[in-house]
Amino acid sequence: MFADIRTQLNVIAALAIRDLQNLMKGYNYGFAWALLEPIMFIGLMRVARSAFKGLTPPNMPPSTFLILGIVPFYMYVQVIGSVYKAVSTQDQLLQFPRVTPVDIAIASAISDFCIYFTLYTLFLTFFSIYEGAWPPQNALEVFSVFILLWAVGVALGFVVGTAARVFPPLKQFISYYNLVNRMLGGMLFVITMLPSSLWPYFTWNPILHCMEMLRDGWFVTYTSPVADPAYVLEWLLGLLLLGLSLERFQRRVPYI
Amino acid sequence: MSISLRNVTKKVRLGPVRLTYEGLNLEIPDGSRMALLGHKDAGLTAIVNLMCAADAPDAGYVERTQSISWSIPSASFVARHMSLAANARFLARLYETNEDAYVARIAELGQFGDEYNIMVDRCTNEARQQFCFLAGICLPFDHYILTNLNVGKKTDRERNAAMVQELGERASIVLVGANVKAAQSLCDRAYVFQDGRATFYDDMEAAAEHFASIVAKEVDEDDDFMGSDTELQDLVNMDF
Numbered sequence: 158m159f160a161d162i163r164t165q166l167n168v169i170a171a172l173a174i175r176d177l178q179n180l181m182k183g184y185n186y187g188f189a190w191a192l193l194e195p196i197m198f199i200g201l202m203r204v205a206r207s208a209f210k211g212l213t214p215p216n217m218p219p220s221t222f223l224i225l226g227i228v229p230f231y232m233y234v235q236v237i238g239s240v241y242k243a244v245s246t247q248d249q250l251l252q253f254p255r256v257t258p259v260d261i262a263i264a265s266a267i268s269d270f271c272i273y274f275t276l277y278t279l280f281l282t283f284f285s286i287y288e289g290a291w292p293p294q295n296a297l298e299v300f301s302v303f304i305l306l307w308a309v310g311v312a313l314g315f316v317v318g319t320a321a322r323v324f325p326p327l328k329q330f331i332s333y334y335n336l337v338n339r340m341l342g343g344m345l346f347v348i349t350m351l352p353s354s355l356w357p358y359f360t361w362n363p364i365l366h367c368m369e370m371l372r373d374g375w376f377v378t379y380t381s382p383v384a385d386p387a388y389v390l391e392w393l394l395g396l397l398l399l400g401l402s403l404e405r406f407q408r409r410v411p412y413i
Numbered sequence: 414m415s416i417s418l419r420n421v422t423k424k425v426r427l428g429p430v431r432l433t434y435e436g437l438n439l440e441i442p443d444g445s446r447m448a449l450l451g452h453k454d455a456g457l458t459a460i461v462n463l464m465c466a467a468d469a470p471d472a473g474y475v476e477r478t479q480s481i482s483w484s485i486p487s488a489s490f491v492a493r494h495m496s497l498a499a500n501a502r503f504l505a506r507l508y509e510t511n512e513d514a515y516v517a518r519i520a521e522l523g524q525f526g527d528e529y530n531i532m533v534d535r536c537t538n539e540a541r542q543q544f545c546f547l548a549g550i551c552l553p554f555d556h557y558i559l560t561n562l563n564v565g566k567k568t569d570r571e572r573n574a575a576m577v578q579e580l581g582e583r584a585s586i587v588l589v590g591a592n593v594k595a596a597q598s599l600c601d602r603a604y605v606f607q608d609g610r611a612t613f614y615d616d617m618e619a620a621a622e623h624f625a626s627i628v629a630k631e632v633d634e635d636d637d638f639m640g641s642d643t644e645l646q647d648l649v650n651m652d653f
Contacts, residue, residue, distance in 0.1 A: 168507060171503055171507040172507075174503070178495055179495070252487060252489060252490065253465075253483050254467075254481050254482075255508075256507070409470070411468075
């Protein structure tokens, strides 16, 4: 059994390395785009925040605050997309008998993680030193939440990817979901910036809990009143169970 | 120890091919040299996909008790923005074989020269085909699925044929397609696929005869179709 597990891990590693090598394929749009998109967004938000003072929490340096939320969120969206694509379409690599859709999905998600984690570490280190927010209050918490958010993205990718095999228009709903999450998921705010009467509604969203934990883990000046890792873990387990079960039961469903 | 398809049902919808295999039973025993003969519209790609686990049957089971290759020399796995050598390294990692030895072995057999280390996009078609062929047969499998033997430069083809002969002495070969001559020289048994059915022969002469009758029937049908429509016949015979 251990030999089988080792083989499967080697397959995932081979696929992830290939994915990372392939990022360079379009020089203009590959790895460069993965870096440029969040940089542009962070830059835009930074300018907007400077123009409309008062929207940034006063006790947290603005660039570090934005990077803490934006990069993990972009990774989350990217991971959902990668896993969705791997599970819902018939990849050419499936012609290798030892490669399964689950391997391809996990390998794509790992390559996304590698890119965004590198980006996150570089940006955070540079900007937090520049803004005097270094070192993080609890680096382990930040790192764990980053992984947790990645895992939630993988699990949700499995759910929507398998569901899309029988209901392809679902792809459109993912765009709407990401748009709503972009606004309400805590990427650009912390819960204390909102009236406490709204907190019970916002805290339904597990992504908001992750964002809260990220800020809580980094800044000495902020303690989240709502962040609950157990709640996110419950979501993660539920989504994983649902996603992997759907994947198992849909293996005989032909690809569209 | 073999690859078996048991009571498999599969609807094949590949391009213009529209057919359904129902209750298909197929057995490829260890060490056999099997030909799967059929035309393009026989849906052989779907059967190969089932054997390789690239697709699942609608009903029934596929049992594999030994290692099996992909359809050689399929090029769909090749990343075009990487070099042939980098693609070989990917396969070595995937199949847990010694990377350096595998890459060197392909380079030695393929004699690609500088093409081995430039982007696949810039390689010649012959080099790409030859690479895909060698990449498959240089890995250790119990069953090799071969879909085309006429790959690479003309000078390479004899060498490739000899390699396949040698391969057949240590592993099982499954030759897929409509190349009856190659099947007769390499294989000792065959399945002939027609209209969603597979007929087994342990005599290659009989299999070749059956397959020839399918070809003749198709030609007759085409002639009948043309013969019944004089306008179409005129159109086809028109000198442009």
